[in-house]
Amino acid sequence: MHRKSVAAIFLCLFELIAALKSASAQSPLQTTDTLKLTVKQAEDQFLKNNLQIIAQRYNIDNATAAIITAKLFPNPDFNYSNGIYATDISQGPAYKENSFNFSQLFTTAGKRNKNIQLAKIGVEQARYQFFDFLRTLKFTLRNDFYSIYFQEQSSLVYNQEINSLSKLLTAFREQYAKGNIAEKEVLRIQSQLYSLQVEYNNLQVNIDTTQSEFKMLIRTSPAVYIVPLVDENMYSGKTIVATVPYMQLLDSAYVNRYDLKLAKTTVAYNSTNLSLQKAIAVPDFSLSLNFDRLGSYGNNYLGGGIEFNLPFFNRNQGAIKQARIAVDQSKVDLENVQNQVAMDVSTNYKGALRLESLYKTFDPKFKADFNHLIQEVFLNYAKRNISLLEFLDFYDSYKTNVLQLNNIQLNRVTSLEQLNFVTGTPFFNQ
Structure with missing residues (x-):
């Protein structure tokens, strides 16, 4: 009976080795509706289709339209009056009396030019906001791309082990029913299988979440499954x-x-606004021209005038103070951003160097050697040269090492993308 038990387990494990080889060449999710693309193709589709980018571009157009408004001169005012009724008609009927008034406002202290400057700076701000937004989205896109790829590589390991242990559990149950093996061996395999299935499910949730975000970025159908190349x-x-x-x-x-x-x-915007607020304290003036056909002074009266306010009380003091505060505040904000930029580059540079050094310690042949070694473990367990616990422990070590290698590769690529992001320059784009 012992020989039969060993032979049955040996046959089962031999089938598992064949399944292990075939599973490593298959994707964990076989679907016909897939989209295979490189990171460059993903970026092209992202720039072409992303709705957030399209919507953000309108802010630049909107800011540009403000320049047109700032360049416009004030419209002239025109007033016309015609007589309707009068008790004294010594000069004729009331309807013969009419008057005209024309006036034009003139701004002083360069207010128009300062408003134009503000509008132009507003366009610059809109452009910089757009490109910073684009920089952030591209960083997310590329991170998601590589995250999907390396998580899929990890899911292959889970998929392969779950398939293998499922077949092994079925074989062990048959052998247990025949009395060839102990129940504890069946329960140990079953426990290991359940643990793998839970981990695999959590990984798939992460992949689905990243897939969803990535598909939103490139604006593709929810039914499509992304396969990064x-x-x-x-x-x-x-x-x-x-x-x-x-x-x-x-x-x-x-x-x-x-x-x-x-x-x-x-x-620059706040400094220009401070100049504008000081200019607003200088009164504008209006020049007018009026005509009165039957005026009290005499017929066909033509006169001119000027109008401006006297800045005795309101000299725009509050707005000027607010503008000064805004200038000081924006200078502090600028210094803070400069410090943040230096800190970002320093921190990410050190992290990228560490990850690169760690990655270079791994042997490129590690995966292939480990795959061959685990097949030898299968054979040794079938021959009872090692115990079930040793077999499962090595099986778990195989999974842990492959997952760690995938994570290190992902972290290394991500660290390079992070350096691109914090420098605003594609130094390491591939």
């Missing part, structure tokens, strides 16, 4: 981060970060 050897064995000096990264960030540009234009 990635060359895992693109960074393999290469020194990437250290090829770009730290100061070059920092200088590029100072020049190309749109949130920093926005902070600088905010200072």
Whole structure:
């Protein structure tokens, strides 16, 4: 009976080895409605279709329209009056009396030019907000792309182990029913299988969430399943981060970060607004021309006039003070953003160097060697050279090591994307 038991388990594990080889070549989710694309193709589709980008562009058009408004001169005022009734008609019927008045407002102290400057700076701000928004979305897109890929690689491991243990559990139950193996071995396999299924389900939830966000970014059908095409050897064995000096990264960030540009234009906007508020304290004036056909002074009276307010009380003091405060506040905000930029580059540069150093310690042949080794473990367990606990422990170690390698690869790629993001420059885009 013992020989039969060993032979049955050996046959079962032999089938599992064949299943292990075939499972490693298959995707965990076989669907006909898939979209295979590279990260470059994903970016092209994102720039073309993303609704958030399309909507954000309208802010630039809206700000540009404000320049047109700022350039317009005030409209002239025209007034006409005609007589209807009068008790004294010595000069003729009332309807013969009519008068005209024409006036034009003239702004002083360069208010119009300052409003034009504000509107132009507003366009710059809208552009910088748009490109900073685009920078953030592209970072999310590329992170999601690589996250989907490496999580799918991890799901392959779960899928392969779950399929293998499911077949092993079925075989063990048959052998237990025949009295060839103990019940504890069946329960141990069953417990391991349930644990894997729970972990696999959690991983699939994460993949589905990332897939959903990614599909929104490139604006594709919810029914489509994204299959990222990635060359895992693109960074393999290469020194990437250290090829770009730290100061070059920092200088590029100072020049190309749109949130920093926005902070600088905010200072310029508030400074121009302070000048405008001071100019508003200077009164504008109106010039007028009026005609009265049957005026009290004489017939066909033509006169001119000027009108302006006297700034005895309201000299726009409150708005000027608010504008000064806004200038000081925006300068503090600018200094804070500059400090944040330097901190972002420093922190992410150090992290990227550590991940690159860690990744280079891994042997490129690790996966292939480990796959071969686990097949040998199957055979040794079938021959009873190792115990069930040793077999499952090695099985779990295989899963843990492959998952760790996938996470390290993902973290390394993500760290490079993070450096691109914090510098505002695609130093490491592939």
